[in-house]
Amino acid sequence: MDSSTLVSVSDGWVRTTTLTDTATLDPLHDEPTPPRFRRRGRITMWVSGAWLLFIVFSAVGASFLPYVNHSCDQFENEDLCTTHVETNPLLAERPPSWALFSETSRPVVGDAPERFGLFGTDTNGYDLFSRTMFGARNSLLIGALSISFGILIGGMLGLVAGYMGKRVDKIIDTIMNILLAFPALLLAIFIVGFFDSSTTTEAESRSIVPIVIALVILSIPPIARLVRANTIVFAQREFVLAARSLGAKNSRIIMREILPNVMPAMVTFAITGMAILIVAEGALAYLGLSVTAPTPTWGAMIFGGQTKLETAWWISIMPSIILFVTVLAINLLGDALSEKFRIREAIG
Amino acid sequence: MKYFLRKLGQLVIVVFAVTFTVSLALGAIPYAEERIIAAKGSGAINEEEKNKLLDSLNLREPTLVQYGYFVGDLVTLDWGVTLNGNQPISSSISDGLKISLRLMIYGQLVALLLAIPAAVFAAYRSGGLFDRFSTTFSFGFISTPNYVLATVLGLLLTVRWKLFPAISTDVGFFEAPWDHFTNFFLPTIVLALPLAGTYMRLLRSDLINTLQSDFITTARAKGVSTPRILFGHALRPSLFSLVTAAAVNVGALVGGSVVVETAFNLNGLGRRTVLGIFASEFRLVQITVVVLALVYVMTNFLVDILYGFLDPRVRVGRLG
């Protein structure tokens, strides 16, 4: 065959660039994205990634990382040593050491410092920084577990509904509609309350299981819908038809032809979904319905400090900031990834 | 018309499924009877009263009969009274709904008023200074959980600067406009900002797509001015996702403003339900959930009709 076709494959073809006449045109503004914008996107991506790495690392290693689990060397008085487990009434409600504008609301006793640590201390004298990192453990774990199961179940439902269509699609869609009709947070509250084995109000140590189940159920309908919509788009592409004419079975087509194409949307959604679920867990905790002692989650910490806003603002505000920054980082990362996939899609 | 009937059919199925699940949920709750009796004040009532109470809940009937009674009570508005305090459940729900609806409407309005102009301008100059500025802010808003926002605003505006009352009370607009404003301002903002962020991003990306379509080039080639292209030609076909999101949020807001209601001590429907769950007021919770589901389903039904107005193609069922 003509060799020039092959030559042009190998020599310097920057991506596709069979510039169709209309491809580069778009009337009121410009796309493809200008280089400057994309570089900026990459920086946010790295910064967000680094922050998340730091949080995950601290959360996982909270019990032995020196900067989380303070060694007691810095204090002459052993009593002043605070870790996540020990209460220290001497250190109760101390503002962060940098907060020189904020006065301590409790009298200073003995050689206890007036201000303490990066984040200050809470009512029990726990170091808030340590608490926040221990809290990250539960918050992140709940978020990650819930979104994983959500993606697994919702993704499967969406793939099947989108590919099979017709009656299967109708049934799944109706179930999702019914799930959506229940007010989300109330549904979660109900489920958590339902699994609460204690008969009345005494909240004993509640495990993360009911919370994860509630959040999974919340996350299924949107994931299923997203995956379904994407599946329909790809199921109509001719390579699926080609696969069928080659004798591929439905399961093979779903797994090999459609799933890899739906994956980017799923990954992006999983990331932003995790942010939403971490926030939702916080809301549950805020209402007193999440994991209880010994280690709290971010939501519980924020709620716990609520009554102290006037005297010790940091108890609520410091974990709020960490939660905000983490959620922001997750969202930015998700957006950067979807942008990346979108560009690749446009090329493909 | 067919489209209308089909949507109506879906509505009926969903309402049936919701009421059915809700009516049965009571039977599935562990120790439901004990909890109810405890809530009523266990020691204070005798066996006879207990039995009467439990009989009135139809817990011992077969499933379908239970459902029948439940629907019957729902339809005849025979909702009973709360276990604690003997307030009629209907008045408790309508009081709560009044507050929640107010919050929802204010929140949605503020969110849309912020989001639409910002999205249009950002899409028009996408990649420009305003776009980047507003995108950054919308990400900030989206990433702020409402309990965090409530805490921070509460600290600054009510605790530090005392601009607003720390605890909101439900004051009617016509009774005391200024108090009404100060009481609802913070809760509205806390609800609206994260919504506005979401709406802005949705509308912006849809608008960017619309602005790339051929019919916009056609409009330009006709000599249509830029504002007219943006608002006259591009906005309406770009509203789909926004309308969908707003509809989903109606449901989420009426019941899901629990957090905001808790933070500002507003006795809305969401807060009443949460307190109801804690207090084992199962009847109240059941009926509230049905009412909320109805609100959600109805708004979605209306939005489906609105789609037909937004895009005439939906009416023939090409997109629906």
Add this chain to the structure above:
Amino acid sequence: MSTLQTAFRRRTGTLLRVEDLVTHFVTAGGVVRAVDGVTFSLDHGKRLGVVGESGCGKTILARSIMGLLPHRNVIRQGSVLFEGTELTTMSLKDRQKIWGAEMAMIFQDPMTSLNPVMKIGKQLAEPLRIHLGSSRENARAIVLKLLEDVGIPEPEKRFDQYAHELSGGMRQRIMIAMALACGPSVLFADEPTTALDVTVQAQILDLIEDQCREREMALVLVTHDLGVVAGHTDQIIVMYAGKIIEVAPTASLFSKMKMPYTEALFQSIPKLEDPSHTRLTAIGGRPPNLILPPEGCRFSPRCPYATDKCRTIEPELQAAEPDHLYACHHPVGSDRWSEVQVSLGRRPGGH
């Protein structure tokens, strides 16, 4: 330039003069040289065809002349004189006064070129209301007349319909009516029939031709189809990789084509006169990347007659006849051309 005045103006002489027009796009992959120095002129009432394969810059040329390009990441140089007025430096506000009134454009896909959520009548009336300040009733009357002119049955009924309720041909007729509304002096038709069926294509081309004649309107017909330009233009521009490589009156282009590319394009089309299974003469390779166009003649990598000279020195446009220009070192009929023809076993001369 009031449109009413133009309606009575004598339409002769040069309407449009494009000089050394350059349109580049700055993309993430590099600068795309979509239009790279194009010069031509168009007289009042004449019909010009612009032909080339996809990606040759023909659509962008048309939009660049009108000024209908994105305002960022575009490099546009050169000059476009329309009735003696420079368009490239004109403000957006002033251009909007010309768009639709003096220059109109129709597009390839009538399915997507009409606003899906706006009634046909309103879309058609828009240019009248903007440019002529017509009242609602007045505009409606003109629109109904226009719909009749472009051969749409039951105009009253169409007025309140939406685009999706009409067939493809009907929509393209609507687009044409919309373009004609204010009586422009030039119509840019960008692949107006590519998305249509062949029987409908014939109807639409007839319609465009009739309307141009009736309204003494100039036409720029952009297409990839040599057949379409052959029957419907006075003059043809052949574009390749952002450049004009041949310009000639329609008749002489087909009878005396000079460019090997034009020749190859012509020969690669299957023809109805030829018996079944006639071997087609394909052009090897594919159109060049406009970010890194080949050195010398841009067609040289695919040209059977190319020599080292072609690969290094870019040929200038030269005149075969006063109105027939081409840009080639070894045009059809040259010694090199005959030599290669013989070696390929074809009979030199004629097609």
Add this chain to the structure above:
Amino acid sequence: MAGSGHAHLRDGALLSVRDLVVEFPVGRTGLKVNAVSGISFDAQKGETLGIVGESGCGKSTTGRAIMQIPRPKSGDVTFDGQSLTQADSETIRRLRTNIQMIFQDPISSLNPRRSVRDIVLEPLNIWSVGTKEERLARVNKVLEDVGIDPAVAADRRPYQFSGGQCQRISIARALVLQPKMIICDEPVSALDVSVQAQVLNLLEDLKRDYSLTLMFIAHDLAVVKNISDRVVVMYLGKLCEIAPSDDLYRAPAHHYTNVLLSSIPVADPTVTIAKHRAQGEPPSPVLPPPGCRFHPRCPAATDRCRTEEPEIREVAPNHFLACHHPIHGGEAPVKVRNT
């Protein structure tokens, strides 16, 4: 013209389609698209059968219905002596490998997330053909045959190729199971003319080398004529005319064929074609006209055409037609050289 009847069917054909009917529901409106309404045709071994018609005439649907994607509403498809319409789904899965398809959109035909090698290897993996080495060797051979250098291209993804090259890769995928027949559904209409010629030439070469039978579906009459031995003209789900391609173009007997031929713009300004224009546009296949489906647009329609559906009959040797009032002594649309 709504051509019914079997006068044109031949014995011993490789593919035989009888009374094929395909219908789709229109959304949930209860209406249906009469995409294909009882057509019959056949293809002999080694033949190239062209199917031509405007959009919505059911030509692509016919191709897919032969593959049983989706299964037709009624009618018989027999391939190589075996009925596809009566086979169970597992048998169809196996039989499908004898007939392969290539599609219009070269980009959409290839999974963007797989490499070229993977794409062409997939059919062999599905059917576990040979050892891994044998499969790879076969993939390389087929890629070479369609003009793609496996060493350079096999690890790349579809977006790195132009439309013409993607179409070659699609052809390679269709060929790798060594089918007896390939259904080409508008394989060149998305390509530029220069590339279109390359692909048409390639198909001719491969047909010879792989002893294939081709079914070539397209809307471009000149392209169909160039590649086909026998051409079927379809209109609104029915057959109009079937004839050897040179005969059909020399002497069209059906008014629709005549209109089609005279509508093609000819790349020669000195030629004027007598303007046989159809009135209006093809009606919707949801509510096809009664009688001959072309009658509302036909210049020669009579009352008979409005009520009675014409049967397929032979008007000249091997030239079949469904029309009450054929063009007598059929002539090609008059082309006049001006000078």
